[in-house]
Amino acid sequence: xxxxxxxxxxxxxxxxxxxxxxxxxxxxxxxxxxxxxxxxxxxxxxxxxxxxxxxxxxxxxxxxxxxxxxxxxxxxxxxxxxxxxxxxxxxxxxxxxxxxxxxxxxxxxxxxxxxxxxxxxxxxxxxxxxxxxxxxxxxxxxx
Numbered sequence: 417x418x419x420x421x422x423x424x425x426x427x428x429x430x431x432x433x434x435x436x437x438x439x440x441x442x443x444x445x446x447x448x449x450x451x452x453x454x455x456x457x458x459x460x461x462x463x464x465x466x467x468x469x470x471x472x473x474x475x476x477x478x479x480x481x482x483x484x485x486x487x488x489x490x491x492x493x494x495x496x497x498x499x500x501x502x503x504x505x506x507x508x509x510x511x512x513x514x515x516x517x518x519x520x521x522x523x524x525x526x527x528x529x530x531x532x533x534x535x536x537x538x539x540x541x542x543x544x545x546x547x548x549x550x551x552x553x554x555x556x557x558x559x
Contacts, residue, residue, distance in 0.1 A: 473495075
């Protein structure tokens with residue numbers, strides 16, 4: 417009988433120790449920081465965005481590049497404008513909106529090798545901004 421009690425006690429304590437270790441291990445993983453800095457709600461429900469945001473961005477990219485259709489609903493710029501941190505001005509970094517989820521899911525992202533990770537500041541009016549032709553003319557005149 418004593419062996420049975422010792423065996424049951426050993427199993428219970430081992431299970432409790434493993435459960436506690438599992439909880440501690442789970443706490444070491446940084447949970448994503450999901451904040452909407454502007455606006456009241458995202459363009460789609462949270463679960464849909466978690467599951468399909470890449471499909472939406474790729475579809476928007478294809479529409480823009482292949483057909484010249486520029487809509488702002490699922491644009492990367494729209495995402496950055498709403499989700500960029502007020503503190504850092506970016507969706508990247510330790511607590512950045514994109515970085516925190518992609519790090520948590522162990523998924524790489526290459527969006528920002530070409531696109532800006534910060535909202536655009538007030539840009540110069542197009543008429544005041546030098547065009548490529550003007551820059552080339554200035555360079556040619558300086559020769």
